[in-house]
Amino acid sequence: MRGMAGMTRMTQMASMMLASALACGCARPSEPVANDDAAGPPAANARALLDEARRGLADPERAPLRQGMRIDQEALRQALLRLREQHGAQVAGAYEASIEALPQGELPAATRFEQVAAFELPSEPAARDVEAINWLFDADVRATAQRSLGMYVTMMMHRDLGMTTADIGVWMAFLHAAKPELRRCGGTASEGLVLCLDYGDDVFVLDVQRQAPAWVVTRLRWMQVPAE
Secondary structure (H helix, E strand, O other), X not given: OOOHHHHHHHHHHHHHHHHHHHHHHHOOOOXXXXXXXXXXXXXXXXXXXXXXXXXXXXOOOOOOOEEOOEEOXXXXXXXXXXXXXXXXXXXXXXXXXXXXXXXXXXXXXXXXXXXXXXXXXXXXXXXXXXXXXXXXXXXXHHHHHHHHHHHHHHHHHHXXXXXXXXXXXXXXXXXXXXXXXXXXXXXXXXXXXXXXXXXXXXXXXXXXXXXXXXXXXXXXXXXXXXXX
């Protein structure tokens, strides 16, 4: 059983990673906004409206967040909460449609796979809320799966497996270059989901919970076929 000091360090590390990921999510480039003469379907328009609002975060007159080398953390938090409140419900419909479109599958069989490591998102409301904000910037469930894998697998590799920076870099290059199969391995779109990112001999299992209108990844497990 881990001591309290170990749990505190884990929570602090997770919080740092979540904060970093939040910053990265805000900086992602946006797609061009559709004009009035070429209006797309409602789902595309909802995402376009959100992207336009996000562009305002980079406008110092519309959102004066930067003060020299410092970002006003509270002002940024409030701006992101407003984005979710104003646009979350509108983009949620298309997101849920992407969940329904996933193929069905099964969890990795215990007879062939073994668990290498697992990461659990801290249960503190602040950590879950940051993940719920990150969800807003994911175009669909596939984007959520890839973002979460990139965020949490490096923590597992470093904390649980003691891998070197070089080894982690090579693994991340493989996970980015290879195209996995994403499938639903359990749960329902109305409550909780289990998603599997299948890389053949490595399958990453994501537990995802609803935090309306968002979806929050709560656990990542790395399942692997042992080398002979």
